[in-house]
Amino acid sequence: QKEVEQNSGPLSVPEGAIASLNCTYSDRGSQSFFWYRQYSGKSPELIMFIYSNGDKEDGRFTAQLNKASQYVSLLIRDSQPSDSATYLCAVNRGTGGFKTIFGAGTRLFVKA
């Protein structure tokens, strides 16, 4: 079992729709969860981080965390073609856990 698992995609959604990206992780002790966006040929860029169960909203982005199910998701509302990128989920054990584990990423394609 991979430590951080994501569907590789591509996930294709029409412009204006909600894109839902999912991630599961294997370490129950994980405390910190991150979503990065990576455009082709570019470096990962932090979008959201979440530490507590529930939802966290920032503009068009909502991160959702369910530690009991070991599941974290990213919702993108009103998707735009400029959101087309690979989205990386990353998980850290927290205090003393300096090793952040990245998923392989989900490719999102937003059709105009």
Added chain:
Amino acid sequence: ETGVTQTPRHLVMGMTNKKSLKCEQHLGHNAMYWYKQSAKKPLELMFVYSLEERVENNSVPSRFSPECPNSSHLFLHLHTLQPEDSALYLCASSQDFSNQPQHFGDGTRLSIL
């Protein structure tokens, strides 16, 4: 501008060459990282430094040698690399080495001939 600068952006080298990658962060962070990113594979953590002390060496071959002279600078010295070492090498920094988000540089695209 992410506050993390990597040079060079592109590097082509032969298997017998020696070269170095450089990373500098202007964010006042205490932890710095080297990652390898190959096509369609997750980011692979190579090395972690916290306050100039190496705290993680993730089973990386000795042909990769890191150096962290101070908390703002990180180097990756390369020697006798193999074709499978061709990849994007990313440097990142974070406030500390626990649960803080990491900020990435633009990477060095390395090609081994």
